[in-house]
Amino acid sequence: MSDQKKTTDAKDESELLGLRDEIDRIDGDILQLISQRAKCAERVAEVKLKADPEHAVFYRPEREAQVLNRIMAANPGPLANEDMARLFREIMSACLAHEKPIEVAYLGPEGTFTQQATKKHFGQWVKSRPMPAIDEVFREVEAGAVQYGVVPIENSTEGVVNHTLDTFITSNIHICGEVELRIHQHLMAGPNTKRDKITRIYSHQQSLAQCRKWLDAHMPHAERIAVNSNAEAAKRVQGEWNSAAIAGELASELYDLDIIESNVEDSPDNSTRFLIIGREEVGPSGDDKTSLVVSMRNEPGALYNLLKPFKEFGVDMTRLESRPSLTGNWTYVFFIDFVGHTSEENVQKTLASLKQTAADVKVLGSYPKGVI
Incomplete structure (x- = not known):
C-alpha cells in the first residue's frame, strides 16, 4: 500500500471517529x-x-x-x-x-389493519383491546371501559363501511379524530405450505376485492374464501399445506408467516380512513373537519335544501353519503363531512339553516384533520 493511500485512509478514519463522537454528543x-x-x-x-x-x-x-x-x-x-x-x-x-396510559378498543382481532391504524394514531405505547365487531367497539367506549375506539369508515377503492355509518345513527359517541392508512396487501403462507400446490386463498372479502385483478392474473385457479378478518385468514393457513392468506405485514409478524408476494393490491394508492371515537367533544385545532348525520323530510327539493346552506355560507363539503333510515321504509339519512369546526361562525350559520328544513341534524363531532 502506498504512503498516499495510508495517509488518505488515516484521514478518513479520523473523520469517522470525529463524526461518531459528534453523534454520541447529540x-x-x-x-x-x-x-x-x-x-x-x-x-x-x-x-x-x-x-x-x-x-x-x-x-x-x-x-x-x-x-x-x-x-x-x-x-x-x-x-x-x-x-x-x-x-x-x-x-x-x-x-x-407515563402520565396515564390510554386504553383504546379497535375492530380486531390482532393483526388487522385497524390495529395498525390504532398504533399509527396513538403510538406504540397505547394499550389496545381487540373487539370482534364494530358495535362492540362503540359499546366499550360508551360504557367507559376504554377512553377511545378505532373503527374503519371508508376505503378509497371499495367505498364506505356501512356498519360503521349505521352504528353512528343510534350512538351518542363523538368522533374525536381520523387516521388514514395506506393499505398494502401481501400474499403469505406458513412453513408447511407447498407453494406450487396452493389451491385456496383466505382473506376478508374487502381485501379479496382489492386484489381481484392480481389474483385473476397470477392465481386464477385458487379458490377464494372470505373470512371475518385478514388476521383470521393468516391464522388459518398456519397449519395448512395448500393454502395462503392475503393480509397486512403485521399479520405475517404476529402469526409467523412468510410473505410470498408483496403489494398485491390492484390499486397502488389504496388506502382506508379510520375514525377515532370517544365520549368528549374536541376543541378547535385550527385545521378541522366536522361530520353530521342529517335526516331530510320526504318532500320536493329536499336535496337542494340540504346542499344550499353549505354554498350560502362558504362551507366546503368533502363527503356526502346516503343510507336507508332505520325508522321507516324508503326514507334516507345523509352522512356529511365538511371542512371547519362547530365553533366557527360560518359553520354555526350553516347548521342553523339546516335545522330549519331538516327533520333532524346530529353533529357526530368536530375533530382535527389527520396529520400523518
Whole structure:
C-alpha cells in the first residue's frame, strides 16, 4: 500500500471517529431533552389531577394535532416531514403513557389493519383491546371501559363501511379524530405450505376485492374464501399445506408467516380512513373537519335544501353519503363531512339553516384533520 493511500485512509478514519463522537454528543443531548419533556408531562398530569381529580383528561386530540403540524412546519430536513412527525408521535405516546396510559378498543382481532391504524394514531405505547365487531367497539367506549375506539369508515377503492355509518345513527359517541392508512396487501403462507400446490386463498372479502385483478392474473385457479378478518385468514393457513392468506405485514409478524408476494393490491394508492371515537367533544385545532348525520323530510327539493346552506355560507363539503333510515321504509339519512369546526361562525350559520328544513341534524363531532 502506498504512503498516499495510508495517509488518505488515516484521514478518513479520523473523520469517522470525529463524526461518531459528534453523534454520541447529540444523542446525549436528545436523551436529556426527552427526559425533560417526560418530567414536564409529569407536572401536566399533577396539575390536571389537582384541578379535577374525577374527570381529568390527559389526551387532547386538538393539542396533539397542533404539535405535530408545528413540527412538520418547522422541520429543517433532511428527514421528511412525515418521518419527523412519526418520531415525535412516539415521543408523545411514551410521555402520555407515563402520565396515564390510554386504553383504546379497535375492530380486531390482532393483526388487522385497524390495529395498525390504532398504533399509527396513538403510538406504540397505547394499550389496545381487540373487539370482534364494530358495535362492540362503540359499546366499550360508551360504557367507559376504554377512553377511545378505532373503527374503519371508508376505503378509497371499495367505498364506505356501512356498519360503521349505521352504528353512528343510534350512538351518542363523538368522533374525536381520523387516521388514514395506506393499505398494502401481501400474499403469505406458513412453513408447511407447498407453494406450487396452493389451491385456496383466505382473506376478508374487502381485501379479496382489492386484489381481484392480481389474483385473476397470477392465481386464477385458487379458490377464494372470505373470512371475518385478514388476521383470521393468516391464522388459518398456519397449519395448512395448500393454502395462503392475503393480509397486512403485521399479520405475517404476529402469526409467523412468510410473505410470498408483496403489494398485491390492484390499486397502488389504496388506502382506508379510520375514525377515532370517544365520549368528549374536541376543541378547535385550527385545521378541522366536522361530520353530521342529517335526516331530510320526504318532500320536493329536499336535496337542494340540504346542499344550499353549505354554498350560502362558504362551507366546503368533502363527503356526502346516503343510507336507508332505520325508522321507516324508503326514507334516507345523509352522512356529511365538511371542512371547519362547530365553533366557527360560518359553520354555526350553516347548521342553523339546516335545522330549519331538516327533520333532524346530529353533529357526530368536530375533530382535527389527520396529520400523518
